Amino acid sequence: MVWLSDMLTGRKQAQFLDIMGQHAALLVQAAGALERYFQSPSSQTEEAIAAIRIRSEQIVSQTVAALTDTFVTPFDRQDIYNLAQGIDEMIYYLASAATEAQLFKADATPQMQKMAEMLTAAANDIKTAVNDIATSPDSAVKCAKKARDVENKIEDLYRHTLAELFDTSDVHRILKQREIYRHLSNSADRAVAIGQLIGKIVVKVA
Numbered sequence: 111m112v113w114l115s116d117m118l119t120g121r122k123q124a125q126f127l128d129i130m131g132q133h134a135a136l137l138v139q140a141a142g143a144l145e146r147y148f149q150s151p152s153s154q155t156e157e158a159i160a161a162i163r164i165r166s167e168q169i170v171s172q173t174v175a176a177l178t179d180t181f182v183t184p185f186d187r188q189d190i191y192n193l194a195q196g197i198d199e200m201i202y203y204l205a206s207a208a209t210e211a212q213l214f215k216a217d218a219t220p221q222m223q224k225m226a227e228m229l230t231a232a233a234n235d236i237k238t239a240v241n242d243i244a245t246s247p248d249s250a251v252k253c254a255k256k257a258r259d260v261e262n263k264i265e266d267l268y269r270h271t272l273a274e275l276f277d278t279s280d281v282h283r284i285l286k287q288r289e290i291y292r293h294l295s296n297s298a299d300r301a302v303a304i305g306q307l308i309g310k311i312v313v314k315v316a
Contacts, residue, residue: 124184125176125180126173126176126180126183126184126185126190127184127243127244129169129172129173129176129194130190130193130194130240130243131237131240131241132169133166133169133173133193133194133197133198133240134197134233134236134237134239134240134241135237136162136165136166136169136197136201137166137197137200137201137233137236137237138230138233138234138236138237139162140159140162140163140166140200140201140204140205140233141204141226141229141230141232141233141234141297142230142233143155143158143159143162143208144159144204144205144207144208144226144229144230145223145226145227145229145230147159147208147211147218147226148211148218148222148223148226149218149223151211151212151218153212155208156208156209156211156212159204159205159208159209160205160208160209162201162205163201163202163205166197166198166201166202167198169194169198170194170195170198173190173191173194174191174194177190177191184244184315185243185311185314185315186311186314189307189310189311189314192307193240193304193307193308193311196300196303196304196307197236197300197304199300200233200297200300200301200304203293203294203296203297203300204229204293204297206293207222207226207290207293207294207297210286210289210290210293211290214286214289214290216283216286216287216290219271219287221267221271221291222287222290222291222294224267225264225267225268225291225294225298226294228260228263228264228298229260229264229294229297229298229301231256231260232256232257232260232261232298232301233257233301235253235254235256235257235260235305236253236254236257236301236304236305236308238250238253239251239252239253239254239257239305239308240308243308243311243312243315244315247312247315250308250312251308251309251312254304254305254306254308254309254312255305255309256305257301257302257304257305258301258302258305258306260298260301261298261299261301261302264294264295264298265295265298268291268294268295268298271291272288272291275287275288275291
């Protein structure tokens, strides 16, 4: 009955912490790659982000498979799935920003660079929070809050940037850049959702 022992002991449960850690690390890679893309646009960097996006989808599938195969999980099953989904969605928006900037041949603006920099910081906070959930809940909550706080700064910059953009008469530039800014704003929204979920997980296991 080794399989039963695995289900009811930490051996199976530990895999979730590993998968979550891998996914959070992938988020940092995606945000960092986008930041580099806006600093020095290249098709190679955009392709690298697209590959990260595919890997993220694989991790979501891996998470679902692990949930299906495990009787006892270290945290609420729905929370584990929602965390994987939230990280995947943030990576999706980061990848979309790079892909559309490449397709639209849109020049990176200082505002895009600043937003990407803040999203990288948020991604690093999320990574630390995820890694600390089981061992240092106070740190996890603190880092999750930092990730959430980034959203306010990005949204403020987003609104002011769009206001300035709409004051111009170049319709093509407006349409191209607005889409990219929207993806960056959506990435920040996902950082908030992830931060809130991490706080929820910590409260449940406390």
